[in-house]
Amino acid sequence: MPRGRASAPAAGTILNALATGVGSAFAIDADTTATVELDVSTGGDTAERAATGSDAGVGDGVTGAITGEVAGVPDADTRLVERCVELVAAAADVSLDAAHVRTESEIPMAAGLKSSSAAANATVLATFDALGVRVTDDPTDEGATADAISRVDACLLGVQAARDAGVTVTGAFDDASASMLGGLTVTDNEQDTVLHRDTPVWEVAVWTPPEQAFSADADVERCRAVAPMADLAADLALGGQYGRAMTVNGLAFCAALEFPTDPLVTAMSDVTGVSLSGTGPSVVAVGDETGVETVADRWAARAGETWLTTTKTDGGRQG
Numbered sequence: 001m002p003r004g005r006a007s008a009p010a011a012g013t014i015l016n017a018l019a020t021g022v023g024s025a026f027a028i029d030a031d032t033t034a035t036v037e038l039d040v041s042t043g044g045d046t047a048e049r050a051a052t053g054s055d056a057g058v059g060d061g062v063t064g065a066i067t068g069e070v071a072g073v074p075d076a077d078t079r080l081v082e083r084c085v086e087l088v089a090a091a092a093d094v095s096l097d098a099a100h101v102r103t104e105s106e107i108p109m110a111a112g113l114k115s116s117s118a119a120a121n122a123t124v125l126a127t128f129d130a131l132g133v134r135v136t137d138d139p140t141d142e143g144a145t146a147d148a149i150s151r152v153d154a155c156l157l158g159v160q161a162a163r164d165a166g167v168t169v170t171g172a173f174d175d176a177s178a179s180m181l182g183g184l185t186v187t188d189n190e191q192d193t194v195l196h197r198d199t200p201v202w203e204v205a206v207w208t209p210p211e212q213a214f215s216a217d218a219d220v221e222r223c224r225a226v227a228p229m230a231d232l233a234a235d236l237a238l239g240g241q242y243g244r245a246m247t248v249n250g251l252a253f254c255a256a257l258e259f260p261t262d263p264l265v266t267a268m269s270d271v272t273g274v275s276l277s278g279t280g281p282s283v284v285a286v287g288d289e290t291g292v293e294t295v296a297d298r299w300a301a302r303a304g305e306t307w308l309t310t311t312k313t314d315g316g317r318q319g
């Protein structure tokens with residue numbers, strides 16, 4: 001039974017795409033790992049098997065059950081990662097009799113730190129790994145019928161799966177591309193295009209309050225209301241002023257989504273940038289070691305977890 005494994009990192013927000021469709025994120029050093037086992041069909045007619053399969057999936061050429069499991073979270077919603085396996089099988093033109101995907105994650109779920117993008121990217125890469133398809137940095141490696149697929153195409157399969165599973169508003173190509181490519185990306189989530197890439201190196205402080213905020217439940221109208229501030233943050237980010245973009249974004253989205261601004265106000269003079277990450281509730285600050293440690297000490301008095309990490313310039317990896 002072919003087996004594959006892959007990992008992909010979490011990310012923090014520079015610009016939330018819920019206001020205008022343009023978003024920006026940067027990879028951080030906390031991973032999700034996916035292990036995928038495939039039962040690949042060896043013969044017979046795919047259409048016939050699909051018609052008779054008692055537990056058929058929605059992907060072409062999938063006749064049996066695709067099951068998912070999240071280590072330590074027995075009641076987790078696994079539709080996203082199951083859909084990733086289906087879409088990769090379809091892209092690689094492979095028929096599956098069954099498949100199982102298991103994720104293990106260092107990223108708190110629904111905390112604004114892109115657990116969904118990391119899980120989707122890791123699962124897509126692990127499924128290709130099981131099929132012997134390498135992910136490459138060559139954008140001319142299109143499709144997945146040969147022995148290679150480009151990182152961006154692999155990432156877009158995860159974005160499609162997130163849309164199909166209903167865990168995203170815009171598709172979140174900003175978060176998915178930062179996790180898959182590493183470094184910082186600015187994207188247009190309506191066109192699924194990368195507008196800008198860079199690899200800033202920062203120390204990072206993260207405060208994760210003890211609650212969850214699912215992106216699919218975010219108040220999109222309130223986010224759209226701060227579009228003028230999102231446009232300003234986009235201009236700053238495209239001009240390389242990532243820290244200022246992040247802080248503008250943080251103030252605007254804390255106001256729109258009714259999160260407290262105090263964690264940002266008390267941090268901004270010590271760091272390069274500080275923001276609500278995604279739709280919250282986590283807050284992320286970037287800067288030098290002294291600055292982020294000062295901020296982390298201050299945040300540690302709050303309920304929840306405060307932790308230190310770094311930016312990551314490489315993204316998802318197979319094996």
Ligand SMILES: Nc1ncnc2c1ncn2[C@@H]1O[C@H](COP(=O)(O)OP(=O)(O)O)[C@@H](O)[C@H]1O
Nearest residue numbers: 077103105110111112113114115116119214215
């Ligand atoms: N490790 C994981 N394995 C499988 N699915 C996951 C995992 N982490 C997150 N997800 C999926 O992503 C959803 C959370 O996505 P979202 O609300 O966007 O939060 P986040 O900001 O953490 O990405 C979960 O409900 C689940 O469907």
Ligand SMILES: O=C(O)C1=C[C@@H](OP(=O)(O)O)[C@@H](O)[C@H](O)C1
Nearest residue numbers: 017023112168169170215278279
């Ligand atoms: O669902 C979406 O389209 C998005 C969700 C948000 O992230 P989180 O999933 O971290 O809340 C946001 O930052 C991103 O730009 C777009």
